[in-house]
Amino acid sequence: MKLGGILPALILCLASASIAEESILVLHPAGEKFQETVKGIREGLGADYKVADQEISKDVQVATVSAAIKAKSPKAVVLMDNSSIRIWKEYQQQSGDTATPSLSLMGIMIDKAVSGIANATGISYEVPAVTVFVNLRSLMKQPLKTVGVVQRASMDDFIAKQSSFCEPENIHLKTYRVEDKSDAAEGLRKGLDDLLGKNDVDALWVLNDNFFLNPKLLKEVWLPAAAKYRKPIVVGVESLVQSNLNFGVYAVLPDHYALGSQAANVLLELQDNGWVATGRPVDQPLSVLKYLNTKVSRKTLSIDEEKLKEIDRQVE
């Protein structure tokens, strides 16, 4: 090719390289909440990035991930749910690809789940106690200083972290600890009697832990305790603030769109850091949706009516 032919081709090539969008690959299971988070990522990153999202099934194979990486050449991957984290771990072990950083979201205990993955960071999914109770306190006319929580021993680290976040806000977590090998029903019953019976907690925090939170224990232990002690019960699942249950007064859930927006911030931080996630701590989620059961609140809380305008959904 003569110079006259090379130059235009070179210019065209450079121009197309400069307008090419960088790509971010998102692996996620099916579901509306995952789509909402993808939307938050996409809108948070804006036009500079193409966000390619790929739905994966529980039995996804490493080959699927390899093919997606090959096709998209992403600058980073976002892993949603523990199933995506697991398959990425396998992909990394098989391929040796540690150059592509990963950001894990919407999984259980993300900090533990990403350990062993190279070039990884994440955002926890569990809503921190301090976020829950600072928001609840701002609604209440009565004081909120001590919150009771029944926990199993294997949650010690999680609870210690929650307590450290609550301390500057003058909120004390009073725990009743049950060994993992103990009978869950008996431990929970004793725990609730201990925390609520002494009348020295201002609210009770129900952890999203299926050791204590399942239909059987809800019927046999939680609901009778709620009826007996009439303390504000704070939950992390929308179904537990429904009126027919007469149980949770306040629920705080992750805001998935905002979680996506937070993830976009982390991705831009990784970009500024040369796409290196190593050593970056797992963040806490910033944004929540707040649900109040007004019927239950009349029995257990004294509410500042003006503050109801800050609630996302009131359940009657």
Added chain:
Amino acid sequence: MKWKSLILALSLGAGGSMAGPKVYVFFPSLLRPNAIQSALSEKCSGLDITVFGRLADFQGQMTQAPPEAVVAPGSVLDQYGAYKHVLKGALKGSSAEALVFLSVGKSIDEGSIGTINLGVVGFLDRAKLSGWVSSVVGGQPKLKNVTKVEDLLPLLTFKSADAVLVQESAAREIKAKSQTNLIETKAKGRYELVGVGVKDDGAAKAVESAFKSLGAKEKAMLGVDGWTK
């Protein structure tokens, strides 16, 4: 009441809820958009008001189904040249509010602005927000933008940001909510309060008069205590 007058009364009542000029409101605050929408709609029965809490939703609707009027912070309104400013929000006689840094335990040193992580509500696109922050703080900090005003406090709680930048009134609300030792430092710039922009002259009168007649409570929901031309 005879049935003819009953029909007349019903039709007059229905007139109040008939869709009038379409008005979009975008104003990030601690209040939920639906609470603001319901309060404004009640007072401005001749207007079809939609309140947005997220910038992307607001921008999307502005493109897909442009309204007759927009109510938004001055810096947002300025981006929509087709909308003529008919009212400027005022607070204590000014159309702009002081901005402050909120930080935990110690104040922010002006000289260090360029090196800090600064939390801010994403009320503008990322690039425009960056330019706006630079103009009001006199430096280029690393930005952590959030979608809601209430998410600024968690940024400080979890040490994801060294400080957050907010209007004085929002800082007061955040401080009232928290028992952490939050320190205020005055920022150089000011935040332009919400204004009312109208595209269609035919709708201008109705929109202007409806917003002027808002009560103190509704105006406070928009961060103002009055209007100027």
